[in-house]
Amino acid sequence: MDSGRSSIGKCTLASTVLEAKKLVANGLKNNLIFTGYPVVGHQGKMQTSGSCLYSAGTDKSCAWDPRINGLFFYETTAIFPASKFADFIRDVKKLRDLKPENFCGVDIYNGFLIRFIRVSDAYLGQQENSVVVDFNYYRADDASTPRFNQDVWEEVEQLAFFKHGAKPHWAKNRNAAFLDVQKKYPNFNKFLGVKRRLDPQNILSSEWSDEILSGKEGAKRDGCALEGLCVCSEDRHCSPAKGYFCKPGLVYKEARVCRYSSSPSTVGSESYQTDALFD
Template identity: 70%
Template sequence: MNLKVPIIYVKLKLENGFKRSITFNFTDDIALEDAFTSHAKAHEFGDITWYPSKHTAVYRHDDRVSINTKGDGTNDFLGFQSNPIVVAKSTRASEKSLEKMKNMKGKCAMASTFIGYKKLVANGLKNNLIFTGYPVIGRQGKMQTSGSCLYSSSSDIVNACAWDPRIGGLFFYESTAIFSADTFKDFIRDVKKLRDLNPDNFCGVDIYNGILIRFIKASTAYLGQPVDSVVVDFNYYRADEATTPKLNQDVMEEVEQMAFFKYNARPHWAKNRKIAFSKVHKKYKNFNSFMAAKTKMDPQNIFSSEWTNELLFGSKGEDYDGCALEGECMCSEDRHCSPTNGYFCLSGYVYKEARVCRYAQSSLS
């Protein structure tokens, strides 16, 4: 096959080396919806980690400093560290057991333990070999890249990354929604309303990394963000079997639908369940230009797949028994959930238009 490959020119720009100074400030989340804008403006690399069940916001004060500033710190993020395999497996087994027993108090105890440890060790920041206090100052290359899993040996039979599929460790969803800054405040307020109905319902997300809030600048790229934006990431438990409903599944589904449907957030292209890409083409004004460029640069669809085509063209969702459990559809009938396990398709608590799979005695609950 004789294919004509277009020539692409990329222009790179180097900048002088620098260091970064990082401090995590654990505080109450009461002013979060008002403080996120000023925090983003005040700190070049700042972000916020929100633990809703604990009413806690962790503001990351992260700024560049001179290359001559004293400090040789590293960012060895806890979630990306290599851990003893027995620890990863036991953590997974504990969470599966709590899910099976519908034990929210147990999940909340687990979340409290994890958050407390993260605070103690600065979530993996190290001044040298260990964390000894703030600020942690180090070279950009060591502070931006995070996690010693990057350097772990694949032949190590004792330690591994916690999510390594070979060891039966952590298994979770990751949802990422990208908001225009002017809508994000109302989204936070709605999530707080949902949280305040029962804070324990958010312990499952706080076991992982809570709700991570980041900031990105507007881009001229066809599928880039058209305006300065706020990015929200949250991880939560995923069952081994797609047909198994999850504890507080309805809460995560309501947050998900609130983000993508009520506030028209844009999905991260690699981190979401299929439902997040519904009508995605309408969320980018240059979408048609992107598709034209894609056709021109890849006329044989070598870099495409059934999955990417389904997302790009906005999947209408699947329709089969249990399709909502994995985010393949938004439920409209009880059969889309798991009625035999007591999960029925019901309306959201705060976002009434949401349709979620909730554990109830009957569909009339």
């Protein structure tokens, strides 16, 4: 469906997946099975995502099981101060309303999940009560393969982290979400000081963790925006050979996203809006 650029196929699959998940309450259990709401109990008993906790060794119902080729997707997690969350949602709705079927892809992977975090005085904690949004979307096995409606999720991502100042989850997001991350935490330097004191030899660090803690964009190379390793500024950062060019966002004009265009001549012109809406 991605290679065929089929919105109808994506939406049909999304509708089927959502109905199936409703029937089983998305893995919630009253005891060993789901018998209806409310679901109350210990976390390990009531949220086992499709009975994975009780699966036999040969059962392949867990998508994340390393023994099988399960789901392969990106997860974006954005943490908003509660006071800014509504503005983000309003912008996402504007983007959705331009062409609702462009959002079907995220419904296949649970849609937008919303949860809450209390204020914390931890150095990397939240300075006020916060709202967390998670959303997953398809990523091919081949890192150089663009995703259908890739620009939509890149724009949502940039709306969250750049326009509305959301903080990234330290273990889930693509590198681009961490740009200037240190500016979002008043006690960031105190955290680095404690980190140096407790781990002077950087045993608990890695090349990746050093990169995201710096909050700097890595070297831009061909295709880097496909993986979220950069925000595109040139077409080569996307995949021009496959029809994906670096273009402005539709709602957040300052965003730079990899959008499909049937004609390279539309790059840099206002006609990108027509391509996005009707291709």
